[in-house]
Amino acid sequence: MCNKSKIRISLLFFFPGCLLVSVFSLLVLMSSPADAVDELHLNGVLRSIDLRTDTIVVDVRSEGCRGLRRFRTDAAADLESSVGGKVSFFIDSSVCRGDTIYRITKITREGRIR
Numbered sequence: 001m002c003n004k005s006k007i008r009i010s011l012l013f014f015f016p017g018c019l020l021v022s023v024f025s026l027l028v029l030m031s032s033p034a035d036a037v038d039e040l041h042l043n044g045v046l047r048s049i050d051l052r053t054d055t056i057v058v059d060v061r062s063e064g065c066r067g068l069r070r071f072r073t074d075a076a077a078d079l080e081s082s083v084g085g086k087v088s089f090f091i092d093s094s095v096c097r098g099d100t101i102y103r104i105t106k107i108t109r110e111g112r113i114r
């Protein structure tokens with residue numbers, strides 16, 4: 001009888017405690033900000049590179065961002081041999097507006113246009 005009462009008492013305190021910790025943990029996880037980053041995928045022809053400012057000029061062919069646009073990238077020096085070639089890349093925004101210079105997050109070279 002003594003063991004049964006000890007088990008009941010431990011369950012009486014243990015279960016609500018676990019439930020409280022579980023609910024609190026769930027609330028904390030649900031209220032955490034997400035680290036989602038919106039990126040826009042673009043295609044175009046690499047026209048020029050400015051190594052001083054780490055910017056490139058691309059004749060963008062993707063809808064919603066057509067025309068000559070300037071972008072900032074850490075890989076400008078690596079792209080020198082690709083001037084005149086197709087490029088496919090992602091920028092750090094979900095939109096492409098006016099004269100804003102967006103940062104390229106990922107880029108691929110697709111070859112030279114003849």
